[in-house]
Amino acid sequence: MSSGGGPDQRPPAVTLVPLRWWQLVEAAELERDVFDVDPWTPEMFWSELAAGPSRYYLAALVAGRIVGYAGLAVTDDEAYIQTVGVHPDLRGRGLGARLMIALLREARRRGARSCGLEVRTDNHAARALYARLGFVDIGMRRGYYQPSGGDAYVMRARPIDTVGYGAQLDAAWSALDERDAADAEPGRPDTPPGGTAASDGPAGGGGAAAPGVPASTFREGTG
Numbered sequence: 001m002s003s004g005g006g007p008d009q010r011p012p013a014v015t016l017v018p019l020r021w022w023q024l025v026e027a028a029e030l031e032r033d034v035f036d037v038d039p040w041t042p043e044m045f046w047s048e049l050a051a052g053p054s055r056y057y058l059a060a061l062v063a064g065r066i067v068g069y070a071g072l073a074v075t076d077d078e079a080y081i082q083t084v085g086v087h088p089d090l091r092g093r094g095l096g097a098r099l100m101i102a103l104l105r106e107a108r109r110r111g112a113r114s115c116g117l118e119v120r121t122d123n124h125a126a127r128a129l130y131a132r133l134g135f136v137d138i139g140m141r142r143g144y145y146q147p148s149g150g151d152a153y154v155m156r157a158r159p160i161d162t163v164g165y166g167a168q169l170d171a172a173w174s175a176l177d178e179r180d181a182a183d184a185e186p187g188r189p190d191t192p193p194g195g196t197a198a199s200d201g202p203a204g205g206g207g208a209a210a211p212g213v214p215a216s217t218f219r220e221g222t223g
């Protein structure tokens with residue numbers, strides 16, 4: 001948003017693009033900020049993209065820099081969320097939900113009937129995100145995460161190939177659009193004098209937005 005003659009305070013545009021080979025070093029660097037324990041190594045990212053068409057990875061870009069990523073694997077009619085992460089400064093603005101919805105739409109497009117994932121048992125933010133997208137607990141894997149030995153819940157959304165589930169994803173996406181539009185409106189009550197957004201996180205957002213980081217506008221790109 002413009003502050004009326006001062007520095008440009010417009011929200012950063014976030015773009016989702018396919019993750020490419022040449023972005024893997026940057027993605028692996030972000031991974032270390034995203035995951036406090038058991039981050040993927042660069043080699044793990046490489047082996048994922050090397051797996052070819054069974055994988056679908058997205059990067060979220062702000063001004064050309066990766067601020068989030070997510071990956072999907074699809075085998076026959078089973079999809080699997082390999083990873084999802086958002087830069088700590090940009091959490092609570094719907095970016096994780098956008099990435100998840102984009103993966104789930106791709107899973108549907110490829111004919112998957114269900115989607116599974118593992119999540120650390122103490123990862124309440126991720127579990128809430130997944131639950132909102134229809135994932136339920138179906139089991140637990142003790143010592144799943146290495147080298148930490150952390151336990152994981154196994155979650156699954158099923159069926160995802162129905163008209164109703166597609167409509168649920170569309171509704172969730174539209175709600176994020178509306179929230180972003182509201183956040184970008186000038187004169188919002190939490191916009192301090194001078195126009196700098198002090199806490200432009202989404203209304204009712206699960207994660208606290210970092211002070212001084214403006215809300216995001218959003219578009220999809222082809223990369």
Ligand SMILES: CC(C)(COP(=O)(O)OP(=O)(O)OC[C@H]1O[C@@H](n2cnc3c(N)ncnc32)[C@H](O)[C@@H]1OP(=O)(O)O)[C@@H](O)C(=O)NCCC(=O)NCCS
Pocket residue numbers: 034035083084085086087090091092093094095096097098118119120123124125126128129130132202204205206207208
């Ligand atoms: C999990 C993660 C990707 C979520 O990204 P995000 O951009 O902050 O998530 P969103 O803003 O899209 O939030 C979507 C929903 O998730 C839930 N959520 C997000 N952060 C939350 C928090 N801190 N506490 C509780 N719920 C939270 C809410 O239901 C939220 O919906 P709402 O905003 O309408 O309330 C992000 O926290 C992250 O990168 N965490 C570290 C990596 C990680 O744990 N990845 C998952 C591995 S299985």
